[in-house]
Amino acid sequence: MQNKLVSLQNIRVKFDDDEILKGINLDIYDKEFVTLLGPSGCGKTTTLRIIGGFVTPDSGKVIYGGAEINDVPPHKRPFNTVFQKYALFPHLNVYENIAFGLRIKKLPEKQIKAKVTEMLELVSLKGFAKRNVNSLSGGQQQRVAIARALAIDPKVLLLDEPLGALDLKLRKDMQIELKKIQQQAGITFLYVTHDQEEALSMSDKVVVMDNGIIQQIGTPQDIYNEPKNAFVADFIGESNILDAVMKEDYIASLSGYDFKCLDGGYAKNELVDAVIRPEDVDVVPAEKGMLAGVVTSVVFKGVYFEIIIDINGFKWMIQTTDYQPIGAMIGISIEPDAIHIMKKSVYSGVYGDYSSFSDEVDNPEVETSNEVNTNL
Amino acid sequence: MTKKSSFLQKLIVAPYMVWAAAFIIVPMFFVAYYAFTDRNGNFSLSGFIATKNYIPLFIQSIWYGLLATVICLLLAYPIAFIISRAKPTTQKVLLMLVMIPMWMNLLIRTYAWMTILQDTGIINHILKLLGFGPVHMINTPGAVILGLVYNFFPYMVLPIYTVLLKLDGTLIEAAQDLGSGTTRVFTKVILPLSLPGIVSGITMVFVPSVSSFYIANKLGGISLIGDRIEELIRTNINLGAALSLVLMVLILVSISVMNKFTDEDGGILV
Ligand SMILES: Nc1ncnc2c1ncn2[C@@H]1O[C@H](COP(=O)(O)OP(=O)(O)OP(=O)(O)O)[C@@H](O)[C@H]1O
Ligand SMILES: [Mg+2]
Numbered sequence: 001m002q003n004k005l006v007s008l009q010n011i012r013v014k015f016d017d018d019e020i021l022k023g024i025n026l027d028i029y030d031k032e033f034v035t036l037l038g039p040s041g042c043g044k045t046t047t048l049r050i051i052g053g054f055v056t057p058d059s060g061k062v063i064y065g066g067a068e069i070n071d072v073p074p075h076k077r078p079f080n081t082v083f084q085k086y087a088l089f090p091h092l093n094v095y096e097n098i099a100f101g102l103r104i105k106k107l108p109e110k111q112i113k114a115k116v117t118e119m120l121e122l123v124s125l126k127g128f129a130k131r132n133v134n135s136l137s138g139g140q141q142q143r144v145a146i147a148r149a150l151a152i153d154p155k156v157l158l159l160d161e162p163l164g165a166l167d168l169k170l171r172k173d174m175q176i177e178l179k180k181i182q183q184q185a186g187i188t189f190l191y192v193t194h195d196q197e198e199a200l201s202m203s204d205k206v207v208v209m210d211n212g213i214i215q216q217i218g219t220p221q222d223i224y225n226e227p228k229n230a231f232v233a234d235f236i237g238e239s240n241i242l243d244a245v246m247k248e249d250y251i252a253s254l255s256g257y258d259f260k261c262l263d264g265g266y267a268k269n270e271l272v273d274a275v276i277r278p279e280d281v282d283v284v285p286a287e288k289g290m291l292a293g294v295v296t297s298v299v300f301k302g303v304y305f306e307i308i309i310d311i312n313g314f315k316w317m318i319q320t321t322d323y324q325p326i327g328a329m330i331g332i333s334i335e336p337d338a339i340h341i342m343k344k345s346v347y348s349g350v351y352g353d354y355s356s357f358s359d360e361v362d363n364p365e366v367e368t369s370n371e372v373n374t375n376l
Numbered sequence: 377m378t379k380k381s382s383f384l385q386k387l388i389v390a391p392y393m394v395w396a397a398a399f400i401i402v403p404m405f406f407v408a409y410y411a412f413t414d415r416n417g418n419f420s421l422s423g424f425i426a427t428k429n430y431i432p433l434f435i436q437s438i439w440y441g442l443l444a445t446v447i448c449l450l451l452a453y454p455i456a457f458i459i460s461r462a463k464p465t466t467q468k469v470l471l472m473l474v475m476i477p478m479w480m481n482l483l484i485r486t487y488a489w490m491t492i493l494q495d496t497g498i499i500n501h502i503l504k505l506l507g508f509g510p511v512h513m514i515n516t517p518g519a520v521i522l523g524l525v526y527n528f529f530p531y532m533v534l535p536i537y538t539v540l541l542k543l544d545g546t547l548i549e550a551a552q553d554l555g556s557g558t559t560r561v562f563t564k565v566i567l568p569l570s571l572p573g574i575v576s577g578i579t580m581v582f583v584p585s586v587s588s589f590y591i592a593n594k595l596g597g598i599s600l601i602g603d604r605i606e607e608l609i610r611t612n613i614n615l616g617a618a619l620s621l622v623l624m625v626l627i628l629v630s631i632s633v634m635n636k637f638t639d640e641d642g643g644i645l646v
Contacts, residue, residue, distance in 0.1 A: 052549075052553060053552075054549055054552075073552070073557075074549070074552040074553055075552045075553070075554075075555045075556055075557050079553075080553055080554065081549075081550070081553045083546050083549070083550060085546060087544065087546040087547050087549070087550040088550075089547060089550070089551075089565060090547075090569070091568045091569055091571075100551070100554050100564075101554035101555050104554060104555040104556050104560060104564075105555060148554070149553075149554075152554065152555065
């Protein structure tokens, strides 16, 4: 990851007095796969459109190749977009859609043909050249949109929830295909999604946004293992987030028990948030547990059981391979490296308790975004 | 998938069938009947044979119709474009302004233009006050074109406006994204996609312009084919009917030629 390709510096955008982006700072490096992840309405599309040139920021700078490009119109920017709804030209067939940008460049017909053929092969749509774009399936249209954008060799490909309209199976296939295309073509991708699994599995770098503010930038592992605040911890995967007190370095007290942990550098008795992932909690007999509580719900998930236990009024989610009946008294044990300590933030206390759990089971994918909207 | 329509379906479309029979098929039958008969009701092609005397008039009428259609298109497209991009409330007002003349009878509108264009009319009155000599406007070809354009203008604006309104804005962004500046966004995306509206606009203006009557008579002091047919219906209904049939065929042919041009890939425009 050598040279910086695009930078956003303190970008602010207002729509009708609503501040939508509140000071976005982001560096995108050459050949990187960067994902913008966040709940609906957090400003992902707006950020993408700023780079594409379709929205002008009220303040801040968009930098490309060391120069400010705030006033450069979209058609003069070396970035191409795969729009959320594909935006294929209905009056042109597959071939002409992909050739569109090449014709604008006034390339010779032979070169256009070679490039379009190459692109069709890249997105596995050989033999579809003459097809009407309206007769294609969602996945095929999406691949035409990618081919069209890639055909004119963009420096950065901007993708706005490109897989949003596809069913789960096709989405998984396309994720793999997209990643392959990105590596083969050696192009920088800026990818928007609100699907955390998609973000974690595809990206070199994940940018978690909420409410027009970047909450955290990091590798997928960073984001998952070292979330900066309760919002990130909750948005990425399942997590129990509890109030804790740092008794001293490496000792965090939560729910009345002093846990060993690996975090230090906090003030004595500082109030913090502690994150414990459900899969990192071990179930032990009640008398041997660091903490103990009563099982209030059990759901079979195939590989494991997802159980909720009530410990001193806080509902923990635990994933375990051993069945525990409702009403059973069980103990839990947590290794030091399974506890992650975070500074208090505006999100503290908003997330991380599973007392409204039944809602979340019904709709695991949209659960997080709904919760954010209602709670903010 | 052809299913035999049920009795109920037949019952539902029955009123329309009656209406179509009474107001479309029966009149057409009478036109055809008169066209192929003579004064005494005997079969005769004399009406069609006499048509050759009217060839110059047909050409003149089609020429006027074409000119009016082209001018309508050139004026209406930018206006439809502006309306379709305006705020919804502004759109309503602008559309209303385009449509208001349609609420008035064609004869009254044409009469109004007569008084406006006269040598002693309001325009010349104002010109005189400004110190310019009277400009002769009434009874000129220009006045005929003005009348045709004025009367049929809304029929060009509305279909184009409708198509432009439905045009997906992200397609425009996609074109920009792929390197098109304003001109090429227009020629490569907006224009081809608004072709259906243009075609129906042209049809809706060209057809009534070619067959119009009264307008040319009052504003131009001339008779176009429509005026002549109107006179003939009173004096020689057989010839009038024959001319009507020929006019109808000519219009159908020109429309289908135009559709041929635009159907292929939605490509070139006339
Ligand atoms: N042109 C606009 N005018 C007014 N408000 C806008 C405009 N574009 C976006 N917004 C608002 O800005 C906020 C952020 O929108 P944006 O499209 O960037 O969200 P997003 O993160 O892409 O959400 P989603 O996941 O639902 O696509 C929303 O509240 C939206 O209503
Ligand atoms: Mg969006």
